[in-house]
Amino acid sequence: MTESTEPPDLVEPVAPLATGADVEDEEVRAHTSGARANLELLFVGLGALVVSLTQSVLVPVLGLLQRDFGSNANWLLTSTLLVAAVSVPILGRLGDMFGKRLMLLISIGALTVGSLVDAISHDLGWLIVGRAIQGASSAAIPLGISLLATLMPRERVAASVALISAMLGVGGSLGLPLAGFVAEHWDWHVLFWINSVAGVLTFLGVLLVVPESHHREGGRVDLVGAVLLSGGLVCLILPLEQSSQWGWGSARVWLLLVAAVTILVAFAAYELRRDEPLVDLAALRRRPIVTTNLASICFGFALFASFIGTSTFVEAGRWTGYGFGSSLLTGGLALLPSGLAMLFFAPVAARMIAVRGAPQTLALGAGIVAAGWVIRIVLTSSLWEIIVATAVIGIGTGIGYAAMPSLINAYTPRHEIAAANGLNTLFRSFGSTLATALGTSILASSLVHHVVDGQVVDGAPSLTAYRWLFAVCALAGVLAAVLVLTIPKPGRPPSS
Structure with missing residues (x-):
């Protein structure tokens, strides 16, 4: 009789058998002092922050780049996304096979090298090459999550993992005001010099302070x-x-x-x-993993739409009827409270997970995101209203991003954790890509024009177009909440 290969609809989290690697990792945990754990978290977190900054830092200055290089400047964003999509799942799998710290160093090394190439380049071709190399660094976030899950003292694992996961949103929110400040005072090359220096510091910190996990599966690529x-x-x-x-x-x-x-x-x-x-598709078909990854797409969509739907909204001219005519810096600073909210609520979410469980915590985050977008639809007349609503979205995103790796880690075998977190990050990034594609189409569907002396001198999306985008984001938050609430509690039989 042939045994079915259909994966079970797991209700209980995976509990891998203890191995020699588990014993060695427990010895590492036991001998890791609080100060040493703080240093490990600092350098892994810095790497995640810089990687996230890299992904969003060019968005505010894209107009300047298009002025210098034409429409082909869009490839500075596209090349990074393409390489990131490919490298994240592959480096995650290689991390499980040959060492998470090793692949983390390779990712941060790619960030540093790519940033240096762009810092010294003035030719569009070389700039695209540098940005493509930077794309490989996107794997640093899931690798950092997986590495800290094996290194941190057990009582600090949840908060550490939550913090690194939230960095994907924090870096994006901080990157926009940083780019706006640099654009208003210096040449945009300074952004890449900042990334280069931060990359070198992070690489040396991880190399000298962070040990390798003993969970290495080996095998062939x-x-x-x-x-x-x-x-x-x-x-x-x-x-x-x-x-x-x-x-x-x-x-x-x-x-x-x-x-x-x-x-x-x-x-x-x-x-x-x-x-x-390369990818354990049987594990991916487990119900909690499928649900979490689908929710990740919704969160990624809503977060990136917040980037493109806040800075451009605030910077639009007052002639549009909704914009404030703000500078690049002010447009970026409007997102700063959102990034700080993600940073603050990530450890809060870790405590919520311990009390209420990851599914309910993730659903709460999704509900808060949806509420924030409803506020954006209703309140548009004052800049402080935009900032408050965006901060609410940041709170929900910080809670949700903190809960995702807890679900992934709980339902994934130990030897596949890096690959599983890599794929979850890929799903988040795919949501951001969908936000770019769908958001651009929605905003372009309804335009208002600035007419001076009978001549059209400018154009921008209408307030109605923005509200449609905000409504789609609110629905994405509601969908994410509904999805994760279908994950059965441990010990409850799955529904038929």
Whole structure:
């Protein structure tokens, strides 16, 4: 009789058997002093923060770059997203196989090298190369989560993991005012010099302070799986990111999307037949993992829409009827309370998880995000209203991002944690990419024009277009809350 390969609809979290590596990691935990744990958290957290800054720091200065290089400047964002989509799951898997700290150092090294290339370059081609190299650094966040889960004293694991996970949003919120400040006072190359210095400090800190986890699975690299996954993700992300340039009626967009589906289906069929797959699809089909990853898409969508729907809203001219004519710096500073809220509420969420459980905590975060977007729809007349509503969204995002890795880690075998967190980060990033594609389309669907002496001198999205975008984000928050509340509590039989 052949045993079914269908994965169980797990209700109980995975409890891996104790191994020699577990014993060694427990010895590391036992001998890790509070000061040493703080240093480890500091350098891993700094790496996550700088990586997150890198992903968003060019958004406010994209207009300046387009003035210097034309519409091809968009590839400075697209190249980073494409490489990040490919490298995050692959480096996560390699971290499980050969060492999370080793892959974390490689990720931070890529950040540093890519930043240096951009800091000294004035040619668009080399700038794109540098940004592409930086894309590999995106794996630092899931690798840092997985590494700290094995190194921190057990009573500090939840708060440490929550903090690193929240950095994905914190860095984005802090990166916008930083970029605005630099753009108003210096050349945009300064942004890359800042990243370079922070990258060097982080690399040296991790190298000298953070030990390697003893959880290493070993094995051979699935090269065919890596090629198929890379091809499928590139064909999926590229048309979404370039849809505003190519247009949704472009044959390139739909051909690439069809190719993405075809390649990813082939990838799934290939991986299910392998004994040592690049991605354990059986584990991904567990109900709590599927639900958490779907909720991550919603959170990623709502967070990135907050970036593009706040700074541009605040910076729009008063002639639009809603904008405040603010500077790049003010537009970025409007998001600063949101980033600080994420930073503050990440450890609060860790305590909530201990009391109420990760699913309810994640659902609460999603509900707060939805409420923040409803406030954005209703209150538009004052700058402080925008800042308060954005801060509410930040609170919900900080709580939600803190809860996600707790669910992923609880339902994933120990030897696959880095890969699972990498894929969860990929789903969050995919939500951000969807926000770029759908958000741009929504905002472009309804425009108002500034007319002076009978001549159109400027154009901007209408308030109605922004409200539609905010409504979609609120629905994304509600959907995330509903999804995670379907995760059964431990010990409760799954519903049929």
